[in-house]
Amino acid sequence: MKAVGYxxxxxxxxxxxxxxxxxxxxxxxxxxxxxxVKAISVNPVDTKVRNSGAPAEGQPYKVLGWDASGIxxxxxxxxxxxxxxxxxxxxxxxxxxxxxxxxxxxxxxxVGHAPKTLDFAxxxxxxxxxxxxxxxxxxxxxxxxxxxxxxKTLLVIGASGGVGSILVQLASRLTSLTVIGTxxxxxxxxxxxxxxxxxxxxxxxxxxxxxxxxxxxTVDYIVSLTQTDAxxxxxxxxxxxxxxxxxxxxxxxxxxxxxxxxxxxxxxELMFTRSLFGTADMVGQHRLxxxxxxxxxxxxxxxxxxxxxxxxxxxxLKKAHALIESGKARGKVVLEGWA
Numbered sequence: 001m002k003a004v005g006y007x008x009x010x011x012x013x014x015x016x017x018x019x020x021x022x023x024x025x026x027x028x029x030x031x032x033x034x035x036x037v038k039a040i041s042v043n044p045v046d047t048k049v050r051n052s053g054a055p056a057e058g059q060p061y062k063v064l065g066w067d068a069s070g071i072x073x074x075x076x077x078x079x080x081x082x083x084x085x086x087x088x089x090x091x092x093x094x095x096x097x098x099x100x101x102x103x104x105x106x107x108x109x110x111v112g113h114a115p116k117t118l119d120f121a122x123x124x125x126x127x128x129x130x131x132x133x134x135x136x137x138x139x140x141x142x143x144x145x146x147x148x149x150x151x152k153t154l155l156v157i158g159a160s161g162g163v164g165s166i167l168v169q170l171a172s173r174l175t176s177l178t179v180i181g182t183x184x185x186x187x188x189x190x191x192x193x194x195x196x197x198x199x200x201x202x203x204x205x206x207x208x209x210x211x212x213x214x215x216x217x218t219v220d221y222i223v224s225l226t227q228t229d230a231x232x233x234x235x236x237x238x239x240x241x242x243x244x245x246x247x248x249x250x251x252x253x254x255x256x257x258x259x260x261x262x263x264x265x266x267x268x269e270l271m272f273t274r275s276l277f278g279t280a281d282m283v284g285q286h287r288l289x290x291x292x293x294x295x296x297x298x299x300x301x302x303x304x305x306x307x308x309x310x311x312x313x314x315x316x317l318k319k320a321h322a323l324i325e326s327g328k329a330r331g332k333v334v335l336e337g338w339a
Contacts, residue, residue: 004019006050006055007060012047012322012325019061020313028105032107033082035073036072037069037101037104038124041335049062062097065092067099068099068127070104081108089111089115092104094276100312113289115296125332126332128271132163135288136163137167140268146174150177152221153177154221154223155182156179158182159197165331179196180216184203187330195302208234221243225248228249236262241262241263241264242262305331305332308335309334312335
C-alpha cells in the first residue's frame, strides 16, 4: 500500500523529511478496524513528532498522521461497534502507526460514525480538534452544557486555530458561557467571530488590558492553546479568583505558584491519553465523536476545513507541515485521495 513516512527526524525543508513509500497491508485483529483512508488533516502534533520521533525499533519508517476519515474495509474478531462499509472518522493513537497510509488500523473504541452531511475532507478536519476541545471544556474544566444563565466567561487564547475553532463553537452553542476569543490578524479575528465568539481581542497586546477594554476585568475560565509561556503573566492577572485554567501546548517551564493566591485549578488536556493508557473509559471517544457528528448534521457545529492541499503524498504533506510550522494556519489543512 502507498504511504508517506520518514527514516529519521529532520527539518521539513530537507528532501527526505517526508517520503513516498510502499508498505505491507496491515491485518485487523482484536478490536481493530482496517480503514481505507480517504482524507487526512495535519495538526501541530504531526510536525512536533516529525521533528523528534524516530521510527519504532525494527521499523524502517515512521508514518505520521492522526486525523482521518474513510471506510471500514475489515474488522477484527472482537469488533462490535462497526462493520465493513461504514463511513468513519477518528484521531487515532500516538502509540501506533499513523493515518498517512492507504490502509490504517485503529481501535474501534476511539472511532465514530462520520457525519452524513460532510464529505471525507470536511470530516477529516474535525476529529482530533473536536475531541481535544470537548474533553477540555466538559471533562477537564467541568463546564456544564445547557443555556441556564450563569454569567460565566471563557477566554480562548489562540481561538482561530484548529482546536480553538471547535472550542469556540462548542462553548457558544452548547453552554451559557460568554465566549471571548483571541486572534491577532483581521482575517482570523473575523473567522473567530463567525464561529460564534461573543467578543474577539488581540493576543499580540496585553490580554488584561484587552479584556478591560471590553468590560471584563477577569474571566472564569481561560484556555491557552498556544504560546502559554508568553501569555502566562497576563493569564494570572486576568483569571478570576477560584477560576480554572486549561492548556494543551508544551511550555518549557510552568510556574504554577502565582495561581495559588487565587485558588486557581490547572488542567492539562491530551486527547491521546485514553488510547495511550487503554483507560476504562476509552470508548468515551467513540461516543463523543458520534455526538459531535450529530451536532454537525444538525447544523450546530461546522467543519473547520480551511485549505485543501490536494492528494495525499510527500510533496503535499511537506507543504502542509511548513504552513503549520509557520504559525499562520487558520482552521485545518486537509489532503484527500491517493494518486
